[in-house]
Amino acid sequence: MTAFDAARYGASGIAAEYDDLYAHEWDTDGTVDCLRYLAGAGPVLELGIGTGRLALPLAAGGLEVHGIDGSPEMVAALQAKPGGADIPVTIGDFATASAGTGFSLVVLAVNTIFALPDQEAQVACFANAARHLAPGGRFVVEAWIPDLGAFRHNRRVRHRVLRDDLVSIESAELEPAEQRMRTTQAVFRNGSVRLYPANHRYAWPSELDLMARLAGLEREDRWADWHRRPFDDHSTTHVTVYRCPPHPRSP
Numbered sequence: 155m156t157a158f159d160a161a162r163y164g165a166s167g168i169a170a171e172y173d174d175l176y177a178h179e180w181d182t183d184g185t186v187d188c189l190r191y192l193a194g195a196g197p198v199l200e201l202g203i204g205t206g207r208l209a210l211p212l213a214a215g216g217l218e219v220h221g222i223d224g225s226p227e228m229v230a231a232l233q234a235k236p237g238g239a240d241i242p243v244t245i246g247d248f249a250t251a252s253a254g255t256g257f258s259l260v261v262l263a264v265n266t267i268f269a270l271p272d273q274e275a276q277v278a279c280f281a282n283a284a285r286h287l288a289p290g291g292r293f294v295v296e297a298w299i300p301d302l303g304a305f306r307h308n309r310r311v312r313h314r315v316l317r318d319d320l321v322s323i324e325s326a327e328l329e330p331a332e333q334r335m336r337t338t339q340a341v342f343r344n345g346s347v348r349l350y351p352a353n354h355r356y357a358w359p360s361e362l363d364l365m366a367r368l369a370g371l372e373r374e375d376r377w378a379d380w381h382r383r384p385f386d387d388h389s390t391t392h393v394t395v396y397r398c399p400p401h402p403r404s405p
């Protein structure tokens with residue numbers, strides 16, 4: 155496995171402005187509703203729990219929620235929020251770290267599967283998610299569909315946010331041979347610029363399905379979004395639910 159630092163994402167300083175930069179972009183209420191539907195009575199484990207965007211409303215609704223995250227800075231931001239200190243978080247790489255067993259739902263939201271550096275780490279992550287699940291439990295993965303046609307000569311500049319007080323622009327470069335995309339987001343605010351690198355090892359949904367099968371999980375559903383709209387030829391993202399068999403398979 156490639157040498158990889160699971161703390162890297164948060165080491166950029168992004169924790170301080172994460173909620174502000176992404177709050178507008180994601181349908182948090184719709185995501186939380188769907189996660190409640192998938193979790194049943196819980197407990198829930200979120201891989202890459204971050205600042206608690208999903209974990210806090212899930213816990214406030216009465217579910218037992220645990221997390222794994224590589225970034226002490228992101229977790230400190232979670233713990234500073236009301237209710238955040240009550241959520242147990244393991245600091246470590248979610249491809250390998252353990253937070254116990256018997257979860258009814260393991261969650262990996264917003265493309266975070268692609269934060270792992272290579273196929274081997276992603277395969278390990280699926281196996282690790284399966285180890286955390288109770289029989290019949292679910293592993294839900296949200297990710298984008300790679301859109302290589304949006305790049306010219308493997309490069310793309312994307313405008314992300316335009317506000318009176320803030321502009322955010324993301325510059326990206328593909329390395330198709332390794333299915334990698336290197337990005338740096340430049341955030342201009344109050345006369346200063348901050349740079350946030352984030353690298354992705356992208357994969358198509360079919361490759362993720364194979365990783366799930368290697369981990370002994372079965373695909374239960376694939377939707378275009380958290381409102382469970384049908385996944386089709388025009389979908390740009392997917393929310394895929396994998397399920398642990400209700401009874402251990404006989405050898």
Ligand SMILES: C[S@@+](CC[C@H](N)C(=O)[O-])C[C@H]1O[C@@H](n2cnc3c(N)ncnc32)[C@H](O)[C@@H]1O
Pocket residue numbers: 160161163164201202203204205206207208222223224225228246247248249263264266269270
């Ligand atoms: C884009 S944020 C998502 C946070 C949260 N799930 C949400 O939906 O707002 C990704 C999070 O995953 C964490 N992360 C990325 N790679 C990781 C890894 N290999 N192991 C543990 N945490 C990781 C980062 O530190 C960050 O907190």
